[in-house]
Structure formats: C-alpha cells, structure tokens
Amino acid sequence: MIAESLSDAIQKMGGTVMTNREVTMLKNSKEKINSVLLDNDEEREAKIFISDIHPASTIDLLQNKELVRSSFRNRISRLENTYGIFTAHLELKENRLPYLNRNVHIHERDNVWSYHHYPDNGQKRYVFVSFAVPENGSPYATHIDLLSPMHWEELREWEHTTVGKRGQGYLDFKAKRADECIDIASRHIPRLRESIETVYTSTPLTWRDYTGTVEGSAYGIRKNFNELTYTILTPKTPVPNLFLTGQNLSVHGVLGVSMTSFLTCAEIIGADTILEDLKIKNMVKNHKLAKSISDVSWSEFIRELQYKAEWQHKIVQKIDTYYPSSQICSNCGYKFTGTKDLSVREWICPQCGVHHDRDENAAINILNEGLRELQIA
Numbered sequence: 001m002i003a004e005s006l007s008d009a010i011q012k013m014g015g016t017v018m019t020n021r022e023v024t025m026l027k028n029s030k031e032k033i034n035s036v037l038l039d040n041d042e043e044r045e046a047k048i049f050i051s052d053i054h055p056a057s058t059i060d061l062l063q064n065k066e067l068v069r070s071s072f073r074n075r076i077s078r079l080e081n082t083y084g085i086f087t088a089h090l091e092l093k094e095n096r097l098p099y100l101n102r103n104v105h106i107h108e109r110d111n112v113w114s115y116h117h118y119p120d121n122g123q124k125r126y127v128f129v130s131f132a133v134p135e136n137g138s139p140y141a142t143h144i145d146l147l148s149p150m151h152w153e154e155l156r157e158w159e160h161t162t163v164g165k166r167g168q169g170y171l172d173f174k175a176k177r178a179d180e181c182i183d184i185a186s187r188h189i190p191r192l193r194e195s196i197e198t199v200y201t202s203t204p205l206t207w208r209d210y211t212g213t214v215e216g217s218a219y220g221i222r223k224n225f226n227e228l229t230y231t232i233l234t235p236k237t238p239v240p241n242l243f244l245t246g247q248n249l250s251v252h253g254v255l256g257v258s259m260t261s262f263l264t265c266a267e268i269i270g271a272d273t274i275l276e277d278l279k280i281k282n283m284v285k286n287h288k289l290a291k292s293i294s295d296v297s298w299s300e301f302i303r304e305l306q307y308k309a310e311w312q313h314k315i316v317q318k319i320d321t322y323y324p325s326s327q328i329c330s331n332c333g334y335k336f337t338g339t340k341d342l343s344v345r346e347w348i349c350p351q352c353g354v355h356h357d358r359d360e361n362a363a364i365n366i367l368n369e370g371l372r373e374l375q376i377a
C-alpha cells in the first residue's frame with residue numbers, strides 16, 4: 001500500500017517509476033554525478049541522485065571512484081552489518097491449525113540483546129511466528145512464517161554460489177535449521193508440526209541474491225549507541241548531488257526508512273527552499289499587502305536564502321511566477337478560478353470535494369511543482 005501510494009504520487013508529479021531495472025553505473029565528472037546507466041544500456045540524466053542501497057555498494061557503482069576520498073570509502077565498508085534472517089514458510093493442511101490473530105515472539109534465552117554475537121556457541125535461538133490472514137475468512141490458518149536470526153558467517157561456505165546452485169550441503173543445512181525452528185515454535189503452538197503440508201526456506205544468501213543487500217543483512221549497518229557518530233550516517237555524501245536514504249543510515253524497518261526519507265528530503269530541499277517567484281510589483285499594488293511585503297524586503301530575503309543555501313550545499317528552486325498555486329487543487333489537480341479573489345481563505349474543490357485552507361493548499365502545490373522542476377531522481 002505504501003509503495004503504491006508513493007508510486008502514484010511520483011507519477012502524479014510527472015515522474016516515472018521503473019521496476020526490474022538495475023543501475024549498473026553512476027556516470028560522473030570530477031565534480032558530480034551526471035547520469036545513471038541501467039542494465040538495458042539506457043542512460044538517465046538528473047540533477048540529484050538518491051540511493052537507498054548500502055552506501056559502500058553505492059560508491060562501488062561510481063564510474064570514477066576518485067570523486068570520493070578513499071578514507072570515506074574505507075570507513076563505510078568497515079562498518080559492521082546486522083545479521084540476516086532465516087525464514088521457513090509453512091504451508092498448512094486444510095482446517096487443522098486455528099488462526100492466531102497476533103504475532104508470537106519466542107525468546108528461549110534470557111538475554112534478548114545478544115543475538116548479534118557470533119559464534120553464539122549453540123545458545124538458544126529466537127523464533128518469530130507470523131500467521132498470514134486466511135484469505136477465505138476461515139478460522140483456520142493456511143500459512144505461517146517462522147523467522148530467526150542467521151549470521152553471514154554461517155553461510156560463508158556458499159557465499160560464491162547462486163540461487164538454485166548451492167548443492168546438497170546447503171539444502172541439508174536449511175532443512176536442519178527449519179526443523180529446529182519448527183521445534184521451538186511447536187513448544188508454544190500445539191499441533192503445529194502435524195499441520196504442516198510443505199516447508200519453503202530462505203536464508204540471507206537468498207536475500208542478498210534477490211535484493212543485492214550486502215551480506216543479506218536484515219536491518220543494514222549495525223548502529224551502536226556507544227558509537228553514534230561513527231555508526232549513524234547522514235544523507236549527505238562527499239558527492240554534492242548524491243544523497244543516501246534507507247535502513248543503512250539511522251533506523252530500519254518500514255517505519256524507520258519512511259522517517260529517514262524525510263531526513264533525506266530535508267537535506268535536499270531544506271525547510272524553506274522552494275518558493276514562488278511572486279510578482280512583487282503587482283502585489284505591492286494591492287494596498288492591503290503592500291506594507292507587509294515592503295517590510296520584509298522580499299529581494300533581500302531571497303538573496304539571503306540563496307546565499308545560505310549555497311553555503312550549506314542546498315538548492316533554492318524558484319517556481320514560475322505564473323504558476324497558479326492558489327487555484328489548483330493539490331488533491332486532484334482541478335483548476336478553480338474562484339480563489340483569484342484574495343478574500344477566499346478556504347474553499348472546497350468542485351471536482352473532488354476536498355476542503356482546502358488557501359495557504360496550505362498553495363504551499364503543497366509549490367513544493368510539488370518545485371520537486372517536479374528539479375526532476376529529483
């Protein structure tokens with residue numbers, strides 16, 4: 001749902017969403033990145049580039065790596081990654097196991113903060129049990145996922161293999177781990193084992209091969225509260241038009257990466273950097289507005305803004321003077337000329353029925369138009 005809303009918003013603003021396309025190179029000059037090269041040899045130019053893959057993998061994609069000092073590259077490649085996850089996807093026999101409308105976390109050891117240690121000398125494991133909602137509304141479960149931490153070190157033997165070609169040893173290793181997880185889960189969920197029809201498994205190797213995640217890590221770079229400045233990265237990189245986002249920066253998970261994307265946007269556009277290049281002369285003709293506009297010395301304000309933005313490597317984007325920000329409905333795009341009258345402070349869109357505060361609606365339109373003009377990729 002989140003991905004669909006994001007994709008809709010991007011397309012509404014004139015952007016393109018491409019799937020099943022791999023970026024194979026970031027083509028750069030001595031100062032900045034100019035374009036990305038895709039696996040079908042297509043080249044896409046942009047002013048700004050944002051990467052949500054591991055920062056070290058991002059730097060590896062640079063055509064000319066001298067754009068980034070080796071100290072930065074060394075630093076980010078030395079950072080420890082979090083463990084990956086082993087999953088056993090269980091397909092269940094019909095009408096056997098009652099559906100549980102909750103997740104079950106089974107910690108068989110006392111210290112729940114120790115799972116990142118390896119080797120763990122056979123310490124008891126953690127299994128997370130997640131019931132899929134039965135599609136037919138049945139009171140019986142149809143699928144269950146068992147998830148358990150798995151270290152990259154456990155998979156070293158197969159790290160140079162690819163999906164489906166890892167050999168019998170790997171299949172046996174997975175079957176053994178699945179069995180252990182089912183054992184643990186069965187101690188808390190009666191009749192689980194006898195309800196299983198088929199077991200499908202995946203390891204961090206699978207995750208690495210399908211998503212490119214370094215070491216198949218589940219949560220990206222491991223953050224350490226004792227070394228925050230070292231293990232938490234900012235969206236800024238040494239390349240002025242390359243920004244980072246995603247789980248490797250600060251917080252992982254669906255919520256974490258959504259929050260991080262705000263940090264990345266703030267880094268790029270700042271709080272006040274997209275503005276309307278209003279026709280000041282026309283506005284001053286309006287007696288009610290004249291005094292306040294002259295007081296703020298608009299041109300001085302913009303000059304200051306541009307100067308400060310440049311100083312902090314930010315962008316000030318002026319949108320077209322004639323862009324009708326107050327007249328367009330930021331929800332459906334309908335143009336409503338009834339708002340030309342400045343006394344209309346609130347209005348309801350005749351097309352989609354959304355209620356607007358005049359200024360808030362205009363601000364959303366200005367931001368969207370600015371981003372569209374910047375063609376943020």
Ligand SMILES: Cc1cc2nc3c(=O)[nH]c(=O)nc-3n(C[C@H](O)[C@H](O)[C@H](O)COP(=O)(O)OP(=O)(O)OC[C@H]3O[C@@H](n4cnc5c(N)ncnc54)[C@H](O)[C@@H]3O)c2cc1C
Nearest residue numbers: 021022023052053085211212218219246247252253254257
């Ligand atoms: C098994 C498992 C279960 C999890 N369960 C949960 C959960 O229940 N709840 C939760 O909040 N979090 C969960 N997480 C963690 C969560 O999935 C991650 O924190 C989150 O997906 C990270 O988002 P991201 O955008 O940083 O990276 P990703 O989701 O890894 O996105 C990076 C994308 O970039 C693509 N990519 C890589 N290289 C290239 C390239 N060269 N060109 C183009 N595209 C490229 C990848 O295919 C991928 O789609 C789970 C993780 C794992 C492994």
